[in-house]
Amino acid sequence: MNTKTTILTGDRPTGPLHLGHYVGSLRQRVALQQDYQQFVLVADLQGLTDNGSNPQKIRDNIPEVLADYLAAGIDPDLTTICLQSALPALAELTMLYMNIVTVARVERNPTVKNEIAQKGFARSLPAGFLVYPISQAADITAFKAEVVPVGDDQLPMIEQTNEIVHKMNSLLPAPVLRHCKAMLSDTSRLPGVDGNAKMSKSLGNTLHLSASEETIHRAVSAMYTDPNHLKVSDPGQVEGNVVFTYLDAFHADKAKVAAMKAQYQQGGLGDRACKNELEVCLQELIAPMRERRATYIQDKSQLMAMLKNGSERAHEITQATLKEVKQGLGVPVF
């Protein structure tokens, strides 16, 4: 019997993954897959919640995301990679949970509120987007995940999931669902290469795992530093200086980075030298991922076969949870 703690993570397949995902989640998943029973959910249905009229975007990005996973080092023998739409139990649990969550409660969810505002939905808000915390609770509980890695902006989702767990368990003769805990990443969100707090494809300030040597070079060269640091001898600021933020996130030698920061603040360390150091580090990080990724993406049917395989395993697990919930509620199970 598997006694490892279950962890669920995932991504909406809305585009290839980038360094922000690498720092925020991919790197962590690679580290966690040895010690946890890890599931990674390719959330294609959640991808459709705000791409309902452009389903091709979601379809096309599924193999891209799979190639990113493998390139980053996620091992399908250790991590179950599965597709949300291939798991009917998730939709069925969502339907059941929707009856015990009020509209007022989801409207009050701070994560949903923010995202609605960000996406400028107003009156055109799709019903699926409003109920997506409920769908997320279905995902988490279907796998009986105990740990869910999230950014701090997603904490209200975990809180809402646990409310649903509590309420649903109270309706059952014996508890079936498991409470979950957030696992906060120790790296804060990686800014875009232009210094914008949000890294996103639409802003053109990302570096993908497939970025070429030249793309990396240009991105680092153009990177935002301290606009007042004009001469090498000038003292410079490291706070808000994207080059140092990236060095903190990616450089293996923390002592060296600390020494560079001290020298930069004092004066005497030029932007060019810092950028060279960062570029070497990023080139070394990305090159092997880029190469692996190029191989994987050539055979999309093999990537999809891997996804099918993981989905079959996930189907068994999520069906078992659904069956327990239904039996507890007295819903006939044929």
Added chain:
Amino acid sequence: MNTKTTILTGDRPTGPLHLGHYVGSLRQRVALQQDYQQFVLVADLQGLTDNGSNPQKIRDNIPEVLADYLAAGIDPDLTTICLQSALPALAELTMLYMNIVTVARVERNPTVKNEIAQKGFARSLPAGFLVYPISQAADITAFKAEVVPVGDDQLPMIEQTNEIVHKMNSLLPAPVLRHCKAMLSDTSRLPGVDGNAKMSKSLGNTLHLSASEETIHRAVSAMYTDPNHLKVSDPGQVEGNVVFTYLDAFHADKAKVAAMKAQYQQGGLGDRACKNELEVCLQELIAPMRERRATYIQDKSQLMAMLKNGSERAHEITQATLKEVKQGLGVPVF
């Protein structure tokens, strides 16, 4: 190949069925099952939308409703009787449709608005209740039903379903979903035996298909007539006179009822005589249903086996629709 037109109807299993259901739908289904490919959906999930905290009520009423169906003459060899919760395609289609329907649109649905007001939900409205037009559209379209028998209060649901059909088909390379038409019952809604426009268990003004001879006698005796019709020789009103409404709904001899009405309006026909005529008619209608029902309800496991059987057939059909929709959207189908 089956060339019969497909018709979908159903009931929420929230209580045994009564004469209102008999007049409004059961009788019609028995007549239609010869000429249509008829599906009757036991909508247990929709029953939970406003009974989320009392699932036992839904569970207990499933065999009651099945017994009513058979007692009324629905033939499982001609009509496919199936369980909503046993058909994952319905939940999955609901999830897909929720992305192309705005919250504003479901809030504007007059049927939903009325029912929210009737049930007094206000801020405690469950999310599942708000999205139930979308779930109903999933039901109808999963079966590719072309005809849906409804009361006129449900016409906005059909309109919303057709909007979803139109929108979803426009996202697919070729249309998959079928538009549907409402089939309005030619009998208007049967009032309660007390004259209340709404017949409902909570008002205690129903007659169930299992009503005993004595219960029928008492109900007819206490039935609301014309309060100003004091003496047999007085002219009486037939409008709003529940005895005549029931005679219209149930008496086989329309000419006889017309003659009775004329005599009643003129004066010379007493309430007692009218009630006797009605009682004979209701006793004759209900007695065989009551007897059949008593036999069926004794073997709940056989009723559930019949439901399982119908659900398996319905599963094939609804999965086929789901697969077509997914393939059209480019959602991977493993």
